Amino acid sequence: MNISKELAKGSTAMLVLSVLSKENLYGYQIIRTVANLSDDVFQMNEGTLYPILHSLEKNGMLESYWSEASETVRRRKYYRITEKGLKELAKQNKEWKEYSTAVSKVLGGAAHVTA
Amino acid sequence: MNISKELAKGSTAMLVLSVLSKENLYGYQIIRTVANLSDDVFQMNEGTLYPILHSLEKNGMLESYWSEASETVRRRKYYRITEKGLKELAKQNKEWKEYSTAVSKVLGGAAHVTA
């Protein structure tokens, strides 16, 4: 991460599940995808991502499979979201909405919406 | 806290600074004010708040003073935000906007705005 570090805690797994809900990706690619989508606001460290991926797989949210290496492309470990993972994503998405709405209210109206 | 716990990490100090930027409050009152403003989404524990208040005071963001006890009201420790605290609040406010905007983008558009 980069921005304010502590702010991002707790949302990283949701971001990972979110990008995997659109397509199967491998670890390194997840980092770049999240960075691109967020205009480089989120720059995840590998030391952050890999433990999260392992944890999500262990808990049945993700499944992984290795791609075959070719002459130009080495082996990559792809992740696929499961039904359980999709449900978890929906739940976290809902919590995120509640949370961000609540923060806006405390900050005084639609503070983070304007400007 | 209550909601998703981990999501709230990093934003608590900002919420405290925010309510104190409007009026001076004592600890117990801060908990109730934040709960009210957020429609009970944020239910801070005392064990969370007091260390944050001490830390913010130590870092010059807040100043404190004791109210005199009367027959009906006991002593309360009030907190007042400093100039430095106001600047810090503005900074964190900006970071919050960047962060929440980035999350929305990764989640796929204005996910947390709609519905």
Next chain:
DNA sequence: TATCTATGCCTCGAGTATCTATGTATAATA
């Protein structure tokens, strides 16, 4: 040729934030 950068997987110790539990004390309520 040697070194650096990018890719791609991984682990571990440290730091930080919050939680739960606990402690102290008083006043009001059931």
Next chain:
DNA sequence: TATTATACATAGATACTCGAGGCATAGATA
């Protein structure tokens, strides 16, 4: 009398992320 609300505070446990490091290969650069 016992519980709840008020009001301050600390301490140990837990959870998430970071920074640093390790391993390996390919391509670019010096």
